[in-house]
Amino acid sequence: MAVELTMARMKLAILRHAFRGQRAQTAGTGAVLGVILAGGTLFLSGHPELLAAAYAVWMLGWTLGPVFMGGGDETIRPEYFALLGLDRRRLATGLLTAAFVGVAPLVSLVALAGLLVAGHPLVAVPAMLLQLAGFVLLSKVSVAVIGVALRSRLGAIGSGGLNGLILAALGQCWVFFALFGETGVPVAVWYLPSSWGLLAVRGSWWALGALAALDLVLLAAWAALLGKRATRVSGRGRRPMNAATPHTAVVAKELRTWSRDLVRNHQLAFSLAYGIGFAASPLLIGWDGMLPYAGLIFVVMSAAMAANLYATDGTALWLNLMTPGAGDVRGRQLAWLSVQAPIALVLTVGLTALTAGAPWPLVLALLAALLGGAAGLVPLLSVYAMIPGTDPHRRSGNPLRTSEDDGGLTGLAYLTLALVAATGVPAALTAIWSGWPGVPVGVLTGALCTWGFGALAERRLRSHGPELLEAMRTGRKPRPRRAAFLQLSDTRKAIAGWCFALGAIPLVPQGILAAVFVADGDLHHSWFLATYLPAGWRYPVAAVFVALGLAMYGTALWLIRPKATKKERVYSSAAC
Incomplete structure (x- = not known):
């Protein structure tokens, strides 16, 4: 028990010193939102069906949230204890104890307090603890499974595609409600593990034992997966790159990174699956009106995934700073378009052709505008709003963990989504009002965004390159900018x-x-x-x-x- 308590105290000490400045504000905002959601869940305590559905949403958030937020909470990493000789089960138990220290578990425990009102209070207390342990373990196991899958290219693509389809289904949940004609809570919700605690307090005593057994199974699975966090690097297929100019060298390097970096493979598959899944979901109810926009959704999501482009190089950024005039920004723009544009074009043209009465002018105008806007905004945002990342060779056994600032990465992704979508507004309005003239407007705005935003990114890289490198080296953003915001x-x-x-x-x-x-x-x-x-x-x-x-x-x-x-x-x- 001493190891478990020690890890919990370590986690508490780290959080006490880490939550300062902007990070403390982000954590505070998240805590306020969590308390509001927990309060809404408690409000449903008098309605068991609605409470069961709410707990299912909480379980889904714990399971999928860490995957989409860059690997979840890893304040205490298994790698820190590699030299202590702890067996996997004891290490997993200690890490689980430390995982209960934090804002998210506390907020979830408040939400689970609805069990005290919904049934027998003496049964509700152990049910709350077992249910919370199940939520935390599900998040750990899901991240560990994805981490193991990301050790191979096929696994990275498969896990990215699955995550994209799940998120697209959540975004189009109205389609499934319309398909099944559900006006209330589906009966299947009661059979989910998230409802077992509620069943226990309502008299089904077997559910409490089932919940405890599930927690033990998840703990054993997580302990087994912890041993698979060793990084494996393959030396197969390493061919030299031949380039005639510095510009083509940047393009070749970026294309090789896009084809070999498992995190980028995961992100590309995620964006593709999300675009197709989001646009194709309404087909379940016989509506094909969103099919032409699959390629456009893919472009916007791909830009959000690549918004921290320069930080993925880590401290290797110094190579760019020591090679002035190498055309680094333009090379990255061309490489990004070379990867994304063919996929977007095939999706847009192919699915639009399958749609009756398809709005060709609007779709083509938006495609040109969004591709150009994304190609310009990706490098621009990555140098103006860089989130310090982890050097690729120093990443932990969890490949999804590319930065310690999960909130910053999420905010940057949402900002990119909004700004890229905004670059398509002129072309969209012109196509809606005038038809085909919107296409040249889209081409023009896309070209201007690519050229103009790229020029601004180049200027920023030249003028603030040392500060960006310092941010990557230390993991802290440049002080003047942070101080200006804090003022x-x-x-x-x-x-x-x-x-x-x-x-x-x-x-x-x-x-x-x-x-x-x-x-x-x-x-x-x-x-x-x-x-x-x-x-x-x-x-x-x-x-x-x-x-x-x-x-x-x-x-x-x-x-x-x-x-x-x-x-x-x-x-x-x-x-x-």
């Missing part, structure tokens, strides 16, 4: 945070997608407001939502912009 008032921080977090809702679903559905004649569609309005109001309302989303992002950027110092203002006025 903002609490009101400005809150407004900027809410604008960044909610700006995508009016911009993409209620604005861009609603206009697309109106153009296709898909009225009274899901929760898109413009599809429910009279004919003369549909496009104006969608345009208002687009403007609102852009205004929210503009407001956030304006609030966090760095202010000139008094000395800089004096120099500026003197120069004028």
Whole structure:
């Protein structure tokens, strides 16, 4: 028991010293949201069916959340204890004890307190603990399984595709509700492990034993998987790269990375499966209106996955800084397009051809605009908003763990999704109103984004290269930028945070997608407001939502912009 308590104290000490500054604010925001969700779950305590469904959602979040958030909580890693000679089962028990120290387990325990109201309180206490242990172990086992799968290219592709399909299904859950005609909670929810604690407090005593047995099985499985975290490097197929110019050398290096890096294989398969799954899900209810947009969804998701492009090189960034004029940014843009554009083109053209009455001008205009916008924004965001990552050769046994700042990576991905989608607005509006003229507008805006954003990225790399390298070496963002943000008032921080977090809702679903559905004649569609309005109001309302989303992002950027110092203002006025 001493080992378990020691690991728990280690975890507590690390968290006490780590949650400071921006990381503390991110953790605090997550804790507030978690408490709100837990409070909503407790509100359902008087309705057993709804409470069972809520616990199923909590289990799903624990199982899939760490996979999508870069490997979950690894404050205490198994590699730290490799030289102590602990057997796997004792190591797994100690790590499990440490896993209960944190905000997420505490919030989940509050949500599980609904068992105290739903049934016998004496049974509810052990049921709560066993249910929480099951949630934590499911998250550990799911991450470990994905980590083992990522040791081979086939496993990386397979796990990425499966994760993409699962997330797409969650995003299109309304399709499954419509397909099965469920107006209430499905009966199958009661058979899930997330409901066993609820069954136990309601008189089914066997469920408590089943829950304990499940926890023991999961603990044994996790202990077995911990021994498979050794990194294996293959030397097969290493062929020299031949390049005539520095520019082509960058392209060749990036293409080889895209083909060999298992994390990038995983991300590419994830984006492809998500795009196809999200667009094809409505086929289950006989609607093919989203098929033409599979390639576009793939492009946007691929950009979000690659938004931290330069950080994936780790401290090897110094090679780029020591080779001025090598065309590194342009080479990476060309390599990214060489990988993503053919897939997006085949998806878009092939699935659009299968759709009756397909909006060809809109789809082609958006494809050109989004490809160009993504090719420009990926390197731009990766140098302006770099999240310090881990050198590839120093990554832990969990390949999904490419950075210690999970919140920063998630925020960067969401920001990329919104900005890439925004680059398609001019082409989309032109195609909706004028038809085929939208295609050259999409080509023009895409080319301008690729060239302009790429030029800004090159300039940033030249002017702030040492700071970016220092951030990669130390794992800390440049101090001036962080200090400037911390100097903002609490009101400005809150407004900027809410604008960044909610700006995508009016911009993409209620604005861009609603206009697309109106153009296709898909009225009274899901929760898109413009599809429910009279004919003369549909496009104006969608345009208002687009403007609102852009205004929210503009407001956030304006609030966090760095202010000139008094000395800089004096120099500026003197120069004028």
